Amino acid sequence: MIINHxxxxxxxxxxxxxxxNFKQVSREYKLPLTPQKVAIFRTLAESxxxxxxxxxxxxxxxxxxxxxxxxxxxxxxxxxxxxxxxxIPMPDxxxxxxxxLEIHSHAVDTADGSVYDLELAPTIHLPEIIMGKKVxxxxxxxxx
Numbered sequence: 001m002i003i004n005h006x007x008x009x010x011x012x013x014x015x016x017x018x019x020x021n022f023k024q025v026s027r028e029y030k031l032p033l034t035p036q037k038v039a040i041f042r043t044l045a046e047s048x049x050x051x052x053x054x055x056x057x058x059x060x061x062x063x064x065x066x067x068x069x070x071x072x073x074x075x076x077x078x079x080x081x082x083x084x085x086x087x088i089p090m091p092d093x094x095x096x097x098x099x100x101l102e103i104h105s106h107a108v109d110t111a112d113g114s115v116y117d118l119e120l121a122p123t124i125h126l127p128e129i130i131m132g133k134k135v136x137x138x139x140x141x142x143x144x
Contacts, residue, residue: 014045014100015042015045015046018041018045018099018100018101019038019041019042019045021084021101022038022041022045022079022084022099025082025083025084029082031078035064036060036064036067036071036075037075039060039063039064040056040060040071040072040075040076041075041079041084041099043056043059043060044056044076044079044085044097044098044099045099047099048100048117049115050088050096050097050098050106050115051096051097052093052094052095052096052097053069053072053073053076053094053095053097054069054094056072056076056097057069057072060072076097079097079099080097083101083136084099084101085097085098085099086098086099086100086101086139088106088108088115090108090113090115091108091110091143092110092113093113096115098115098117100117104117104118104119105117105118105119105139105140106118106139106140107143107144108143108144109144110143110144111144126138
């Protein structure tokens with residue numbers, strides 16, 4: 001069952017929860033909450049289109065004209081490392097990103113590059129430990 005089409009935006013409530021989590025994790029790791037970093041994360045959190053870094057950059061640049069593409073890349077990598085976002089590898093182009101951390105899968109339409117959130121009943125048993133390490137999250141991608 002598809003729950004989010006590419007052109008829909010995240011709900012105000014879900015964005016608020018994502019931003020609160022982002023701020024809490026940033027405080028836990030004693031990371032500065034610069035206005036640019038918050039804008040980058042907010043742009044990702046508000047989007048259900050699974051944007052590319054370039055798209056996030058273009059959106060944030062409207063608010064912060066002097067921001068660099070490298071700054072956006074650096075922050076997205078940090079969000080991934082902190083578990084604040086998912087990277088969705090694309091077979092024929094740049095990766096896409098998602099700040100929706102609730103358990104869900106993605107379907108990637110390889111014909112047009114669209115990415116969709118899927119809510120599917122879990123049918124795969126996920127291990128708690130792999131190679132002696134605790135599994136923090138799992139992500140299933142379907143390429144169509």
